[in-house]
Amino acid sequence: MKQKLYTWIEDYLFYPNTFQKLISFLLIPLTFVYMLIIFFKRAMAKEIHLGIPVISIGNIIVGGSGKTPVAIKLASRYENACVILRGYGRASKGLYVVSHNGKILEDVKTAGDEAMLLANSLPNTSVIVSENRVKAIQKAKELGCKIVFLDDGFSKYHIKKFDIVLRPKKEPTNIFCLPSGCYREPKGFYFNADIELKEGRDFHRVITFKKNGVETKLPSKLALITAISKPKRLLEFLPKDTKMISFPDHYSFTKEDIEAICEEYKGFSFITTGKDLVKLNKFKIKDLYLMDLDIKFDENIDFKIMEEYIKSYE
Template sequence: MKQKLYLWIEDYLFFPNAFQQIIAYLLLPLTFIYMLIILTKRTFAKERDFGIPVISIGNIIVGGSGKTPVAIKLASSYEDVCVILRGYGRASKGLYVISNKGQILEDISVSGDEAMLLAKSLSKATIIVSEDRSKAILKAKELGCKIIFLDDGFSKYNIKKFNILLRPKDEPTNFYCLPSGGYREPKGLYAYADLELKEGRDFNRIITIRKNAKDNKEVSLDKKVLVLTAISKPKRLLEFLPKDTKLLAYPDHHTFIKEEIEEIKEKYKEYQILTTGKDLVKLENFNIKNLYLMHLDIKIEESVDFSLMREYIKSYE
């Protein structure tokens, strides 16, 4: 029941049916208030230059657009790099250095799923979680980092940064802001991006099925396949899989517990259970024998012009 409600909300936010559109219209007064608050904050914010290049990778819709894998792809090209994020879903609060130049210092309860995925994917980077991105930037400088990537940093108006905005391959038919739709900021703010990357045009996801994160060998799929995940917009995973694939989706950043995993293991023991890298860092300790990784890589098209970003980084040397 919870899974159905979660998927219903996702449809309402992005691709609503007629009934859901009526609900969106009824909530428009709240949406206008929300937009006024957002635009006021943006108008009166004063940018602070921290004396270090800060690259923000963000989006203006709710949930995932590929921010974390794009951050991994770009950050892996630089030395002395730090990735800073809030750390949604973590049990901790405050600032934590999750990894320092590749050495992982905290467990997943402290880091959250996205930060742990970044820490395991970037073997030489520093990963910091903090609700206060300004404090995190100062900490990164203290640790000797030379360039910073902000995961989901577009709305941090008080930080001077180079803004990369990711645009989904399938534009939502519902173009309203919260709570009438899935936009966190008005759609017109794409114009504020220093660089806009659209999935399907500027970058694509490359999915391979593997037994685990360390094994690069690709495996084939059986007839019975289940996707077990707790990411935003989980239906997007199905386009890479057979049509009869089952989807078991939990809310974004959901923390799995032993009882529900034991139930899943029994109910789907004859299935190949696929999960994402972000989910695997939470599931790998549950000893699910039929668990496989949907390994995600990002291919950025050669036509994408990063010259402005390189000039921005060079300006701090």
């Protein structure tokens, strides 16, 4: 029942049917209020220069657009880098250094799933979670970091930064801002980006399947376990008859959840994402496969303007 509700909400936000469009139109007055708040925040923001290059990787729709894998891809190119994020879904509050130069200092419960995936994927990078991005950037400087990648930082207007904004491969048919649609900021704000990267045009997801760290082929009887936004997008990479077991974004799986799934899907092998795997590892699920995600940038993308921005701090 809950899975159907989450799917219904995502369909309403991104690709509504006729009934959902009616609800969307009824909520337009609230959307106008929301947009006024956004415009006011942007107009009143005073940029803080923090003395370190800050590369923001963000989007303007709710849910995922590939921010984390793009952050991993870019951060891996630099020495003394730090990735900073809020840490949605974590059990902690405040500032935590999840990893320092690759040494992991916190567990997934404290760090959150995205931060732990970043820490595991970047063996030479630091990762910090904090609701206060300014304090986190200052902490990164204390740790000796020379460049910061700010995950989901486009709306942090008060921070002087270089904005990379990601655009989804399939554009939502619902063009409204919250709560009428999926946009956190007006669609026209794409023009405020320093670089706009569209999936399918400027970058592609490269998926390999692994079991116990070894690349392998998938079995035919397969069920996907995931707690990411817009989980149906994963199905295009999986066999046609794959079953999908989805939970809310950043959900913390329980022992009862996994026992119920294993009971219902006896005889199935399971597959999950890297973000989910950091939370599922402790349950020792048999026949668990990983969708290992990498990002491939189009060779025509010119990051020269970003490199010039970084060099301006040297």
